[in-house]
Amino acid sequence: MMNFAKNNFIWIILVAVFLVLPHVFSQSFALSLMTQMAIAMIFALSYNMLLGQVGLLSFGHAVYYGLGAFFTAHLINWIASGVIWMPISLVPIFGGLCGMFFGFIIGVITTRRPGTPFAMISLGIAEMVAASALMFTAFFGGEAGIDTNRTAGGPLMGVSLSSQIQVYYLVVSWCIFSIIGMYAITRTPLGRMANAVRDNPERAKFLGYNPTRVRWMSMTLAGFFAGLAGSLYIINYEIVTFETLGILESGRVVLMAFIGGIGHFWGPIIGAILVTFLQSALSNYTEAWLLYFGLLFLVIIMFSPGGIAGLIAKHEPVMRANLLGRLVPSYAVVAATGAAMLLGFVSIIEMIYHVESAISGREPMNLFGVIIDPSSSVNSWLVVLFLFVVGTTFFIKSTRIVGKAWEDLGPDLQSKGLL
């Protein structure tokens, strides 16, 4: 028993966090946000099965997600009309199977070649599916989409899905199931072969494995989990439109996986949490959230290709050597200058947006609790511009301090055998 607890420490923590969270944040906004996060986690992880594990950069992953969602919508409607009977809680399996089926079919064509051709082909297929979604109105419901009623199946063991908290627990249990399942897949011979195919397909071929087949199988499995996420999406929202399988949704999952970090299994989880949070929370405050978002993405690609998970993992040896304290002063400097730079930058963007918008352009605005009127006062522009320029100058200087601190750590880490 002790051993079990020790070996599965991280999973037990995960389950506990999921169970406790709704009691900590019990507002309905937080609850629906957490439900979305859990769905996004499954979706992002299934995407990482392709990008992170097999190295297939797909721009059409929302196809499986969306098709899974549409299929589930019809399934729930059939249940409602009494054609078939099954508990709604189990419906995601069939959504997953639907995604798996399409992953299998589409995978035949797309997995032949890795790298950039794969990315372009997946994009083409995504566009094709999205364009046909508007044609086949019987299945996709045209512009209006398909809506369902998740409570239609009646209660099963007291779970009727009539409240958000029940939906949350349903989504979370599927989420835990998927995370464990996907983690387990990385440990199987197939998962290992997938990594081998990603790193060196030629060598994998020499060992007697067919890289195309390994890619294809991974694609099928990734399709399953994406379809499952799609099913949970429809259970959560009760409506699905053709946009769900569109290119924007596919783009979102690329952002999630990459911002979180594709090199680590848990990277996409971080990405999913962060991106969903930013999307919901930030879009309430500012119109420019997509801009910040794109810039965050660019910065991560340019300076930390391992994503946030990569950054965290970099600190692991330092933490084990108990030297983290020596990095703190330099980080504090960077944080201060970075904050100044960000504040200036965000202020400039917000003020431009404010002036641009026709409705409120002439009126004073509330910028971080300070009331200013950007359309008439030149001083406010000068202040934020000054803040931005000075912040940036010192930020660039302070990044050198961090580099220095890391360099100084080097010998100590080496002497402890951690580098």
Place this chain on the structure above:
Amino acid sequence: MLSSGLTLIFSMMGVLNFAHASFYMLGAYAAYQVGYFTGFWPALFLAPILVGAIGAVVERYGLRTVHKFGHVAELLFTFGLAYVIEEIVHLIWGRAPVDYRVPASLDFTIFTIFTTQYPAYRAFMMAISVSMLIGLYLMLTKTRIGLIVQASLTHPDMVEALGHNVPRVFMFVFAGGAALAGLAGVLGGNLFITEPGMAFAVGTIIFVVVVFGGMGSLPGAFVASLLIGTIQTFSVALDYSFVNLMHLVGLEITSESMFYGLSTITLSQLAPVLPYMLLVLMLIFRPSGLMGNRET
């Protein structure tokens, strides 16, 4: 027609550029803005130069940093860039379409075929793109510059050893590509509509053309863009469906039979999907594309 100009650069850059359509959009906006002050003709030259300069900056400070992480990172970088450019366009010019028009000096009918009037501006557009293509083709195949560019793409180390600054060559290629996309934007922006969504509208079709024509093949991209352009234009005009086809053969499909909904879809409804269907078919039967020879 327009996309041919865009696609050619694609194949030459070696870097697949998701943001290419964004440069096209920037070109249209730049032409609008420059043209606002100077009129159309100077804008025709200034706007592409402006966009090319932006492209050079992006390459120098963005792509070059990412280059060492490999092709996937480059692709993702341009993908993120497309988002950012679109938002910046929102920021500067707002969300509504801007009033960018065909210049009055070209706004007349040049000739009439069967009651269809052919506007002079389209002819002008055609002339510019074709001369651009020929010029580009000649430059890449016949001159010393083209030689160095091509060699830098295939054997960067060797070219560097011969004393050429390969990163700078890449920067100029990228800038040139962006400038050409900008030129396309200048020409296309007033014919179609200049709005923040325009990059998104052409973006994916360019990819189809590149894959269809064969990656890295100039003539392939040219033929493919012509082909796809024509197919799309004509299929919109043809109002036939599977039902009509069966009718010709002597079979009647009634509303009771199976797949009725499927078979009544007319070719014109199918038009937006056709390029992608062609793409998939092409990949099944000839994965290297129409004229491609590079197996990457």
